[in-house]
Amino acid sequence: MRRRAPLASLAPPDWLVRSLRPQPAPVPWAAVARAAVAIALPLAIGTAVGHPAYGALASMGALSGVIGDTADAYRMRILNIAVPQLFGALGVTLGSLAHGHGWAAVAAVTVIALVSGMMSTIGAVASVSGLLLLLNAVIGAGLPLPGAWWLAPALMTGGGLLVLVLALLAWPLRSGVPERAAVAAAYRKVAALLEAAGTEHTGEDAYDEARAAVTAQLNQAYDLVLARRARDHGRSPDLVRLIAVLNAITPVVEAAPVAHQYGEELPPELPEAARGLAAAIARGPDDEPVALGLPAELPEAYGAAARAVHQALRHAADTLADPDPLTAVHADDRLGRPAALRVRARRATRNVMLSGASWRYGLRLALCIGIAQSLVSLIDVPRSYWVALTVTFVLKPDFGSVFSRAVMRALGTAAGLVVAAAVLSAVDRGWWDVPVVLVLATLIPALTPRGYGYQTAAITPVILLLSDVLNHQGFGLVLPRLLDSLIGCAIALVAGYLLWPESWHTRIGDRLADAVADTAEYVECAFGQDGSGGDPAARARMRRRLYRDLSDIRTEFQRALTEPPPMGARAAAWWPLVVAVERIADATTAARVRIRHGASAPEGAEAGEVVRQLRELAAALREVEVLVPVPVEFTGPKDSVLEPLRQEVAAARAIASPRP
Incomplete structure (x- = not known):
C-alpha cells in the first residue's frame, strides 16, 4: 500500500479532470461549413488580388463572427453577429488611432477595458459586443494595420457580416424550423422523463438527470419561441399554435413528480405518444391528423399521475391539430417572457451604471489590461497584443471559472501552438495558406461545444496563421505566443483572481x-x-x-x-x-x-x-x-x-x- 501512495499522489486533481473532460455534443455540420467558407474565402480573395493582408483582416472579422454564431433562431443570429461587429469596428478604430502613442495608448485601452467589462454584465449580446470591443482595440493598438484608418474596421466588419449572410441563406426555406425543433425536443425530453418517473426500478439520479434535461430544454424552447414572438409583427397562426403546444406540455411535466414520488406505473403508450407529438411538431403544419395511439379513457387501475398525463397529451394533440389557433386568447403570455427579453437598452444601461457588480468586474478587467499593457510597454515583448488578448478571454465573465479558464487557456494554447508550429514549418506562405486555414477553421465550431480548452486549441493556429500573413514572422511566432499566453494567464490569476476575495x-x-x-x-x-x-x-x-x-x-x-x-x-x-x-x-x-x-x-x-x-x-x-x-x-x-x-x-x- 505504501508503494502505491506516490503513484496516487500523481493523479490529477478532480477540478482539472472536470475541466479537461470533453462535453458531449453533436457536430454542428452547418456551422462547420459556414466557418470554413467564411474564414477561408476572404483570405483567398485577398491572395488572388495581391493583398493577402487585407484578406487576413477580413478573415479575422469572420473568425469573431464564427465565435459569436451561437444562436439557433435566425432573428437572434442577426443580433448575436451584427451588433457585436459594430462594436468590434469601433474597437479596432480606437485601437489603431492609439497605436504608437505610448502611455496614452495604455490609458486608452484600459478605459476601453472598463467599458467592455461593464457592458459584459448586461446580457449575452452585450457580453459578446464588449468582448469584441476590447479584443479589436487590443489588436488595433498592438499591430500596425495596413491601409487607411477606416480600412481595417471595414474589412473586419465585412468578414463578420459574411458569416451572418451565410447563416441567413437558409432562412426563407427554414423559417421557424429552429423554434419547432426546440419545442419538439422538449416533448422528447418529457417522454424520457415519463419513462424515468414511471419505472419502478429507476434510481433518483436517473430521474434527476431527466428532470434537469427537461428544464434546460424548456428554457431554450421558451427563449427561442418568445424571442421570435417579440420580433414578429401581427399574429402568426403557426407561431401561436407553437406557443400553445409548448404551454400544453406544462401539465405533463407537473404530473411526472406524482408518478415518481408515489411509484405510479405509467402506461408505455404515454411516452410513445409524447414522442409522436414531437415528430408531428418537428414536421410543421400539415393536414395530417396527429395519431396518438391512446384510448379515450385509461383503465381504472391507473392513478392520478397517469390520468393527468393522458389528459394533457390529448389536449396537446388537440391544440396542435386546431385549425384556428388564434382562438387561444393570450396563450403565449401564460408563462411570461424570459428575463433576458424584458431588458431594454435604457433600463439596462442605468442598471449597469448603478450596479456594484458591474463596476467591480469592469475595474477588475481594466486593472488586468492596464497591467498587461504597461508590462509590454516597459519590456520589449514582440507582438505584445497577445498578452492582453489572453487576459480578455480568461476574464470573460460568463464563460466560467477564471482559474480553470487560465489553466485551460495555457493548455489549449500549447496544443494549438503545436499544430501551428507544424504548419508554419512545413507549409509555404501564399496560396497554401488558404486550404490550411479552411481545414483548421472547421475545427472551431466542431470543438467549441466540447469545452474552453478545446476551443482555444482550435482558434490558436488560425489566429497565428492570419497574424503571420500580417507580420511575416513565420515559425518565430510560436514560442513568443506561448510566452505571451503564460504571462497573460499569470496576470489574470493574480490581479483578476487572487486579489479579489469574492473570487474565493x-x-x-x-x-x-x-x-x-x-x-x-x-x-x-x-x-x-x-x-x-x-x-x-x-x-x-x-x-x-x-x-x-x-x-x-x-x-x-x-x-x-x-x-x-x-x-x-x-x-x-x-x-x-x-x-x-x-x-x-x-x-x-x-x-x-x-x-x-x-x-x-x-x-x-x-x-x-x-x-x-x-x-x-x-x-x-x-x-x-x-x-x-x-x-x-x-x-x-x-x-x-x-x-x-x-x-x-x-x-x-x-x-x-x-x-x-
Missing part, C-alpha cells in the same frame, strides 16, 4: 437561499390561505421561474466544481441541498396535481407551516457559508396531501444541519 467564495449559497425563498412563495401560491391555491396561470409562471433559477444554480455548481480547493470543495458541499430544493418544488407540484384529481386540500395552517420552515431555512443560509443548524417541527396530520412535501422540507433542513 462560491455564489451558490446566496443563489440557493434565494431559490429557497422563491420556493416558499411557490408553496404559498400553490395552496393559499385555505389550501385551494390561487390563479393557475400565476402558479405556472412561478413554477417555470423557479425551475429556471434552479437550472441556473446547477450550471453555477458545475462551474464552481472546476475551481481549485477550497472553493470546489465548498461548492460540492452544497450539492445535496440543491437536489433537496428541487425535490421540494417537485413535491409541491405533485400535491397540486393530486388535489386536482380528487385528493383533499390541506388546511391553510398546514401550508403556512411549510412556508415558515422554508423561509427560516432561506434566512439561515444567508447568514453562514454552509451547514446551518435548523431543527424542524410539523404538526399537520400524517395522511395530508402535504406529507411528502413536509418530508422533503425536513430532509432539506437536515442536510443543512451541522454534521456530528
Whole structure:
C-alpha cells in the first residue's frame, strides 16, 4: 500500500479532470461549413488580388463572427453577429488611432477595458459586443494595420457580416424550423422523463438527470419561441399554435413528480405518444391528423399521475391539430417572457451604471489590461497584443471559472501552438495558406461545444496563421505566443483572481437561499390561505421561474466544481441541498396535481407551516457559508396531501444541519 501512495499522489486533481473532460455534443455540420467558407474565402480573395493582408483582416472579422454564431433562431443570429461587429469596428478604430502613442495608448485601452467589462454584465449580446470591443482595440493598438484608418474596421466588419449572410441563406426555406425543433425536443425530453418517473426500478439520479434535461430544454424552447414572438409583427397562426403546444406540455411535466414520488406505473403508450407529438411538431403544419395511439379513457387501475398525463397529451394533440389557433386568447403570455427579453437598452444601461457588480468586474478587467499593457510597454515583448488578448478571454465573465479558464487557456494554447508550429514549418506562405486555414477553421465550431480548452486549441493556429500573413514572422511566432499566453494567464490569476476575495467564495449559497425563498412563495401560491391555491396561470409562471433559477444554480455548481480547493470543495458541499430544493418544488407540484384529481386540500395552517420552515431555512443560509443548524417541527396530520412535501422540507433542513 505504501508503494502505491506516490503513484496516487500523481493523479490529477478532480477540478482539472472536470475541466479537461470533453462535453458531449453533436457536430454542428452547418456551422462547420459556414466557418470554413467564411474564414477561408476572404483570405483567398485577398491572395488572388495581391493583398493577402487585407484578406487576413477580413478573415479575422469572420473568425469573431464564427465565435459569436451561437444562436439557433435566425432573428437572434442577426443580433448575436451584427451588433457585436459594430462594436468590434469601433474597437479596432480606437485601437489603431492609439497605436504608437505610448502611455496614452495604455490609458486608452484600459478605459476601453472598463467599458467592455461593464457592458459584459448586461446580457449575452452585450457580453459578446464588449468582448469584441476590447479584443479589436487590443489588436488595433498592438499591430500596425495596413491601409487607411477606416480600412481595417471595414474589412473586419465585412468578414463578420459574411458569416451572418451565410447563416441567413437558409432562412426563407427554414423559417421557424429552429423554434419547432426546440419545442419538439422538449416533448422528447418529457417522454424520457415519463419513462424515468414511471419505472419502478429507476434510481433518483436517473430521474434527476431527466428532470434537469427537461428544464434546460424548456428554457431554450421558451427563449427561442418568445424571442421570435417579440420580433414578429401581427399574429402568426403557426407561431401561436407553437406557443400553445409548448404551454400544453406544462401539465405533463407537473404530473411526472406524482408518478415518481408515489411509484405510479405509467402506461408505455404515454411516452410513445409524447414522442409522436414531437415528430408531428418537428414536421410543421400539415393536414395530417396527429395519431396518438391512446384510448379515450385509461383503465381504472391507473392513478392520478397517469390520468393527468393522458389528459394533457390529448389536449396537446388537440391544440396542435386546431385549425384556428388564434382562438387561444393570450396563450403565449401564460408563462411570461424570459428575463433576458424584458431588458431594454435604457433600463439596462442605468442598471449597469448603478450596479456594484458591474463596476467591480469592469475595474477588475481594466486593472488586468492596464497591467498587461504597461508590462509590454516597459519590456520589449514582440507582438505584445497577445498578452492582453489572453487576459480578455480568461476574464470573460460568463464563460466560467477564471482559474480553470487560465489553466485551460495555457493548455489549449500549447496544443494549438503545436499544430501551428507544424504548419508554419512545413507549409509555404501564399496560396497554401488558404486550404490550411479552411481545414483548421472547421475545427472551431466542431470543438467549441466540447469545452474552453478545446476551443482555444482550435482558434490558436488560425489566429497565428492570419497574424503571420500580417507580420511575416513565420515559425518565430510560436514560442513568443506561448510566452505571451503564460504571462497573460499569470496576470489574470493574480490581479483578476487572487486579489479579489469574492473570487474565493462560491455564489451558490446566496443563489440557493434565494431559490429557497422563491420556493416558499411557490408553496404559498400553490395552496393559499385555505389550501385551494390561487390563479393557475400565476402558479405556472412561478413554477417555470423557479425551475429556471434552479437550472441556473446547477450550471453555477458545475462551474464552481472546476475551481481549485477550497472553493470546489465548498461548492460540492452544497450539492445535496440543491437536489433537496428541487425535490421540494417537485413535491409541491405533485400535491397540486393530486388535489386536482380528487385528493383533499390541506388546511391553510398546514401550508403556512411549510412556508415558515422554508423561509427560516432561506434566512439561515444567508447568514453562514454552509451547514446551518435548523431543527424542524410539523404538526399537520400524517395522511395530508402535504406529507411528502413536509418530508422533503425536513430532509432539506437536515442536510443543512451541522454534521456530528
